[in-house]
Amino acid sequence: MMNTMTKVSHTEHHGPASGLGRWFFTTNHKDIGTLYLWFSFTMFLIGGCMALMIRAELFQPGLQLIQPEFFNQMTTMHGLIMVFGAVMPAFVGLANWMLPIMVGAPDMALPRMNNWSFWILPFAFAMMLSTFFMDGGAPNFGWTFYAPLSTTYAPPSVTYFIFAVHMMGISSIMGAINIIATILNMRAPGMTMMKLPLFVWTWLITAFLLIAVMPVLAGVVTMMLTDIHFGTSFFNAAGGGDPVLFQHVFWFFGHPEVYIMILPAFGIVSEIIPTFARKRLFGYSSMVYATSSIAFLSFIVWVHHMFTVGLPLMGELFFMYATMLIAVPTGVKVFNWVATMFRGSMTFETPMLFAIAFVVLFTIGGLSGLMLAIAPADFQYHDTYFVVAHFHYVLVPGAVFAIMAGVYYWLPKWTGHYYPETLGKVHFWCSFIGVNLTFFPMHFIGLAGMPRRVPDYALQFADFNMVASIGAFIFGFSQLIFLVVVIKTIRGGSPATAEVWDEPHGLEWTIPSPAPYHTFSTPPEVK
Amino acid sequence: MSHETYYVPAQSRWPILASIALFLLAYGAGTLINGLKTETGNIGLVLVLSGTLMMALILFGWFRHIINESMEGKFSPQADLSFRWGMSWFIFSEIMFFIAFFGALFYVRTLAVPWLGGEGEKGVSNMLWEGFVAEWPLLTTPDMQQFPGAKAVIDPWHLPLINTAILISSSFTITLAHHALKAERRTAIVLWQGLTILLGITFLSLQVIEYAEAYQELGLTLHSGVYGATFFMLTGFHGLHVTMGTLMLIITWLRVLKGHFTPDNHFGFEAVAWYWHFVDVVWVGLFLFVYVF
Amino acid sequence: MKAALILLLVSASNVPYARAEWQLNMRRGVTDISHSIFDLHMLIFWVCVAIAVVVFGVMFWSIFHHRKSRGAKAHNFHENTLVEIIWTLAPFAILIAMAIPATATLVKMYDPSDADLDIQVTGYQWKWRYQYLGQEVDFFSNTITPSEQINNQAPKSEHYLLEVDNPLVIPAGKKIRFLITSVDVIHSWWVPDFAVKKDAIPGFINESWTNVPEPGIYRGQCTELCGKNHGFMPIVVDVRTPADYELWLAQMKNRKAEEQSSAQQSMSMEALMEKGEAVYISSCAACHQLNGEGIPNVFPALNGSLIATGDISQHIDLVLNGKTGTAMQAFREQLSAVDLAAVITYERNAWNNNTGDKVEPAAIDELKMAAKQ
Ligand code: HEA
């Protein structure tokens, strides 16, 4: 079987293979991008259904639908699946589709490894989801899996969870290596670093973060594994270890991880806003420096998740200051986006709507993040729904909206058809209203004192929980519109021009729509 | 950077097969390890073994495939550079993996253990562990029943010192082999690289002897508190990497014998050499912070 | 939409106590620290609102004016070093202005010295233990919200989920130092009105303190995911005048002595069963379930199990000393000899476990004493 493959000459253009084999064996960055995106959407639905289960249980005080034990499994798996299964793979999918085109490369630098990176994921998540059917149930210790709840007191399925995390780590590291190699090595002649589109830049830095922190995650779950099964005492004071050590190592991974989920979003928005403002991005180079500063700072702020864990005063102060500093480069980005819109000639197609909503709602999430960074105040916010509100604002109308913006923006390029604009706008407005209805009231119940990760709550939190639950169902079901839009566009629709939008910048708009199976076999000239 | 047509390989079955193998391996390992406690699940062992076997076959086939492509001259200098970036960043990720364990070591040494012993900002914790005195290496753990501490730790100036010398010299010998490769002195390559492999194997054998001594005579085990835990995790994962490196050296050595490498096209060799230097550097860190200080 | 919500928040912050059931903002609390934190919170909140107003203001202004449909032509500028410097430095200055009061508050919070009373707070799955150091007072505090209310079979009481059998009692106007720890997983002890939140880490002790000026009942919850009943682990603090507190302390010491003597008296089977059921419901049913069936593969059943029908001394040993590495705790210190005898008797005779075995408090008391030595 291998012989036939090596004999095909690859300078000549050929289309995709037929049948399922195309998807299993592909080395084509566009196919792999598509796989990632569909996988991510599936995970989004699964994780979203878990979220709806959570919201349905929290609709009213009292236990209605699910028992606390299962509720904890829902919370845990919802967080894990959304983070590792939905958001990260979606960005990797977009990277796969767009990066080679944007830098003028024929494909990713290491195409076979690219396929491997993807195919590990479905197996890893199959393993993770299979824990629901195991004795003792699925992981129930939160997506942050603090020891010793996740070690001594964990259900047996934790072992599979650990190996699933290892697999996801391998996949992410390989994917990131591929992306870095592509960006550093595959650029067309004339495509200097400071000419790279911002999506490429943000992904370069994201990939660096991934390679730096996924191994640390692998390390910490390995320590859990030996603590559980081989008698070590990393997280056990009886042997001289410390449960808090777990948190340090986890958050050394975990904080950069949240920027892994937002930097590519910044990149997407930085592509979209100039296109629809019909104006070049304001402050290109400061965007690059700001992104790099955020990445750098992300390594020295992890303790802001642990302000109440009992740390020396000096530690608290240092990490409080460092965390606050992140507002500066992030502010630069926000200001640059606003300045790009300023005195432009704006239109508001669906991608632009999502991008603008991103800027507004992400900033709200960022500002609540800044409030959390104030250590003494965090003593009141920590582990309440205020934190839940914060991170959903940066993740849902942040990362997820940016992903949707990107999909709408590039969908005509991928499929060769315009998506139905009205339906797109309906999707946007339903999502926008739903998302705010869901997550804004969480600020209130959080401040009022409702802890997170509880299946039941005291009576004074009832009203806003009800609102949030209603919002969640609105937001959730609106995503069906998105599915319809995507399927419709793949099937047909008015044909898209090569440029798709009004004089957009970037190499992706110089190739026909739909993008041919192989692009840039001979590199384009970049002026 | 030159831009010949970049080699984009055709469809390949290796990746998805490798994913399946990895899945079998991981699922099997989970079942096997859980079985340790509940005395069920020999299926785990079967799965692990078949996963390992499958993975080994795949890696063999996949790499042979790449080697063939390389021999056919499919890889342009640009592709070569992709491999280089790939390997460099892979090594960087490995470094970060070790940093997690070094970080754990530094944390328990400088913070957790002193706190438990009544020193520093959280010294009140000593109330819970009356009589526990902080010391490093940690021979007396807070709860000696649960985690009996070791009688003594490994003396750095015997086996570990010898091992340091061995590993550092092996870094030199692999460099000499590289120079020989570039100068096309075949016998010299074969000898220097052969010597590197021997040094690697010697290192590993000495580690085995050391572990045996730790377990049988010193009572230093995974179970002997956090000193044992960090000691075995760091040296263990390092040993695992040396094993991998040695295997890789052996494979490239066989390729040298077959004449696969030319003075200007031998990335396979270089990648292994980089990896070898990496395990060497990690060892120096280990020697200093695990054994000596 | 968003604006309306912000407006809501704003108007609410002016009337923080208006309606308990509609509270929008952080509680101002009753201690100095909680007031400082509240002020800090309001300060940063308003700063954030101001920033949002400016940023979104400019943005919406240009969205409105610089739209193609209104004939706006794109201007071609894309760099301005001066502006960039300004909007890097201005936020920086704002941050410094926030950091100063934040630092001051934090330093205040970090000073547990010169306390009048030391209380060790220990988290257990899923209850709190309070030990008054040097006072011989030591008790557990369990939730008392009945499961009928939780399962919607009875109307929910006013303090649903926020009520306990034995609240922590402290004197007003005194500096109390808390030594917070845990025996199993990580918990977190939070009373919003005091602005005290500290994680309870097994094997380590975290210090925290409070000084409550006014007597009153203050409620809080465990705020670190600690397993199944994390949501059902309330905290109630009963702050009393120093005189009332002393009275209470004396009572507690008395009660201890009474318990000692009652442990020596023999009890009837009926009395043991009745008491045992109550203890079972508050201490055991969370895991082993009311019907003694447990949860398959998570918590073992007692009904018909070997433990509760087999060798009685093993059963007693398990209840007294727990089983390390599992959720089964050591109840030796948690329950009185009478309670222990009662609950073991109950477990051996409830449901289908008709062993007829009866455990005398005195026997348990002996074991407890022996363990002390
Ligand atoms: C995409 C993900 C994402 C992003 C981008 C962020 C961004 C930030 N986060 Fe967030 N965070 C999470 C995801 C994210 N976070 C998650 C998932 C958790 C919870 C994890 C868990 O426990 O489960 C969390 C929790 C969390 C905590 C811990 C809370 C607690 O548990 O008690 C803190 C505390 O400091 C924090 C702070 C911040 C800050 C300061 C930023 C900053 O980067 C924000 C910067 C942005 C702005 C500030 C707005 C724009 C700036 C301007 C307009 C300029 C002018 C502004 C000023 C001068 C103020 N986050």
Ligand code: HEA
């Ligand atoms: C990127 C990450 C991400 C995303 C997108 C989301 C999306 C959502 N999340 Fe969140 N969430 C997290 C990351 C994320 N979350 C994390 C990290 C945690 C912390 C976990 C922990 O504490 O350990 C958390 C925790 C969390 C909680 C707190 C749980 C607790 O503390 O106990 C809640 C509660 O409301 C919640 C709700 C929601 C809702 C309603 C959505 C919605 O946006 C989801 C909407 C999507 C869908 C609903 C799917 C699409 C729907 C359809 C196609 C319709 C068809 C549906 C049906 C037929 C049912 N999430």
Ligand code: CUA
């Ligand atoms: Cu105890 Cu949560």
Ligand SMILES: [Cu+2]
């Ligand atoms: Cu963070």
